[in-house]
Amino acid sequence: MQTIKLSARTSTAVRVARGGALEVINTHGSQVVDTWAVLQSDPEHGLSMEHTRAIHGRVYVRAGDVLFDDRRQPLLAITADTSPGIHDTLIPACSAARYRELGYQGEHDNCSANYCLALTSVGLPVPVRTPGPLNLFMNVPVDVDGSFKFSAPVSRPGDSVLLEALEDVVIILSACPQDMVPVNGESQEPQDAEIRVYEPVERIQTRNS
Template sequence: MKPTSVITRVDVPAREGRAVRVGAGDLVRVSTPEGAQVGDLFAFVSADAAEHLSAAHTRGHVDRLFPHVREQFVTTRRRPVLTLVEDTSPGRHDMLIPACDPARYRNLGHHGEHASCAENLVTALRGLDIEITTVPQPVNLFMDITPNAGGDLEWRSSPAAPGATVSFRAELDCVVVVSACPQDLVGINGHEPGPLVIEVHRTDSDER
């Protein structure tokens, strides 16, 4: 799939989240300019935000922990919402871990305010006048969570190199939210949290 033009480019500062409206057939590309930055990805159907990308339903749909290129992410109603079309990273992404939230940081021993992906999601959606009551489990782009032989989860630093991208084709009109994960108490983001970039491309109709 070859994009013809960038219709939206959004810089996502470190520790923050941003939302973009995407039309069916558009290409959504998320990149990590500095490398090793996890991005929590959410997608909500434009016609009804109660229907959203579901990591759990997607695992059942593809029979693996993360879709391969050309496979689809599905919603809570088991409808395809995004198709993975390109991945220039090592392909380490996660669909097991929920979005970080204030309780997570308190449990890790942090005192006081701390940015979180759950709060970033709510704030980004409010900017588009969308309210949600539950934070869905995200797709954690560039995040390397690996089960060991004993079944324990190993939280590894993201292996994504500077400039690595993951690209999706939207199958439904939707709102895509990306949070540049602010996690700095567990070493998933390299040395410290960094920025991400979202690009929305309009594609040739014969390639949709």
């Protein structure tokens, strides 16, 4: 097992072999982690929230769900989730434009830039557009009239989500830097998270133990 500290406001990219898994641990309970995945063999194709929503017929994902790529092929599976299960699939990664809209003057850390930095760090090309992420632990309640709001996470310190790789993938993660609306808690203070990466053989041993 490999353990990675995902520092607040930063990103990382991790290669995970088919049959392996990656666990995202919300150390402080309030941190949103934007999550993407692309195929190692063909990084132009990756995790698609649009297709995943359409296949499951709902806007929320939960333990037991398969997550699909842009060709509707299985890419990841949520094999465990110790949190209340509130994760967002609707909201795009925050960007420089988003912070300008919120009134921020100057350059602000953002998940779109973090996505590009993470891809570059492992030698993968940067796409023209940032795909929609799976926003782990992000709480965006949707009302019956279709309206939504940005609320503080309901996850607790130590809650985690386990993602199993159904193909050889690169998983990209960003500890969201949002500090102008309460998606990272009422304090609006981004925090660290912890990542654990499991090799396929470790997963086999765990299932057989």
